[in-house]
Amino acid sequence: MKWSSGDITVYQQSKEFVDTAIIPLLPLSFGASIRTSASMADYATLIGEETERQLHGRLFLLPPFTYLMEEDSETLMFRLHSWVKELKDEGLRHVYFLTSDPGWKKREQELGETLLWMPVIPMETMDADYREEIVKEQVKQLFQVILHKWQES
Amino acid sequence: MSKEDISRRQFLNYTLTGVGGFMAAGMLMPMVRFAIDPILEKGASQDMVAVTEVSKIGKEPKRFNFKIKQKDGWYESEVTQSAWVYKNGKGELIALSPVCKHLGCTIDWNTDPAHPNQFYCPCHGGRYEKDGTNIKGTPPLAPLDVYDSQVKDGKLYLGKAKPRKGA
Ligand code: FES
Numbered sequence: 001m002k003w004s005s006g007d008i009t010v011y012q013q014s015k016e017f018v019d020t021a022i023i024p025l026l027p028l029s030f031g032a033s034i035r036t037s038a039s040m041a042d043y044a045t046l047i048g049e050e051t052e053r054q055l056h057g058r059l060f061l062l063p064p065f066t067y068l069m070e071e072d073s074e075t076l077m078f079r080l081h082s083w084v085k086e087l088k089d090e091g092l093r094h095v096y097f098l099t100s101d102p103g104w105k106k107r108e109q110e111l112g113e114t115l116l117w118m119p120v121i122p123m124e125t126m127d128a129d130y131r132e133e134i135v136k137e138q139v140k141q142l143f144q145v146i147l148h149k150w151q152e153s
Numbered sequence: 154m155s156k157e158d159i160s161r162r163q164f165l166n167y168t169l170t171g172v173g174g175f176m177a178a179g180m181l182m183p184m185v186r187f188a189i190d191p192i193l194e195k196g197a198s199q200d201m202v203a204v205t206e207v208s209k210i211g212k213e214p215k216r217f218n219f220k221i222k223q224k225d226g227w228y229e230s231e232v233t234q235s236a237w238v239y240k241n242g243k244g245e246l247i248a249l250s251p252v253c254k255h256l257g258c259t260i261d262w263n264t265d266p267a268h269p270n271q272f273y274c275p276c277h278g279g280r281y282e283k284d285g286t287n288i289k290g291t292p293p294l295a296p297l298d299v300y301d302s303q304v305k306d307g308k309l310y311l312g313k314a315k316p317r318k319g320a
Pocket of ligand 1: 058
C-alpha cells in the first residue's frame, strides 16, 4: 500500500491484513552533501517502491521521514520515535526504516526497530536496465529480512 | 490602506495569471494530442508485446518480464510487468498474472515447501493451482488473471491480463 487515497480505501477495509510499515529516512542538505543526499533519496525511493509493489497487500510504504543532515540528533530521534509510536498504535507491528544515510547505521541500537540500511549507489548515469537489475537484487535481500520476520511472528 | 490595495491587486494579478496559464495549457493540450494521437492509436492496435521465444517455454511455469507503456496522468512511463508462462497438458500456452487476487502481492511458483507445485503468495499464504485456480481455504477468492496471448513467428506476445470466473 502507498499513502494515496485509493490505497487507503483498501487499507481501511482490510486493516487486519496489513501489519508492516516501511519508512524511508531521507536526509536533506544543500551544502557539500547536496548530491549525496539527492542520490540517497533516489535510491531509497526506488527500492521502497519496488518492495511495495511486490508486497502490496501486507506492507505500507509511508511517505518519507525527512530531516536536515545537521538536525540535532536528539530532536531527530524524538520525532522518529513518535512516528513509530503512532504506527504501533495503529497495529502496524513490523516497522522498518529504509535508508542509505550512514548516520543511522551508527545509531542502530537506539532505533528500536529494524534498520534496512544499504550503501548508496549513484544511479543517475546508469542505463535503465542495469538500474532495474540492481534494484531487484537489493529488494531480494530486503525480502529475506521481511519474510523471515513474518514467518517468525 | 493603499498598501493593502496594492497587495490585493497583486493578489488578483497573480491569480489571474495563474488562471490564464491554465487556459493556455488547455489550448495547447489538444494540439499536442493531435500531434501524438496517430502514434498512440497504432500502439493501441498492436497492444501485444513480444515476451519470449516459444521454444523457451516448458511445462514448468517460468517467470518472464516484459515492458509496457503506462500512462500515469500526464506522463507516459515504461513499467516492467511479469507473467508466469508454461505449456499445459494440451500443449496450449498459459500466461498468468503474478498479482495475487487477495490484496495484490506478487506471487511465486513452488516456493512453499509444504505445498509444492502451486503458486504461493508470501503475504497471507494465498495459494493457487498451476492453472491459476485459487485454492479454497486460502485468502484469495478468485483465480489469477490470464494474459491475452498470441503466437507469431515463434514468439509469444502478451496483451492485457484479464480476470476469470471464480472457482
Ligand atoms: S495478498 Fe496474497 S494472500 Fe493476501
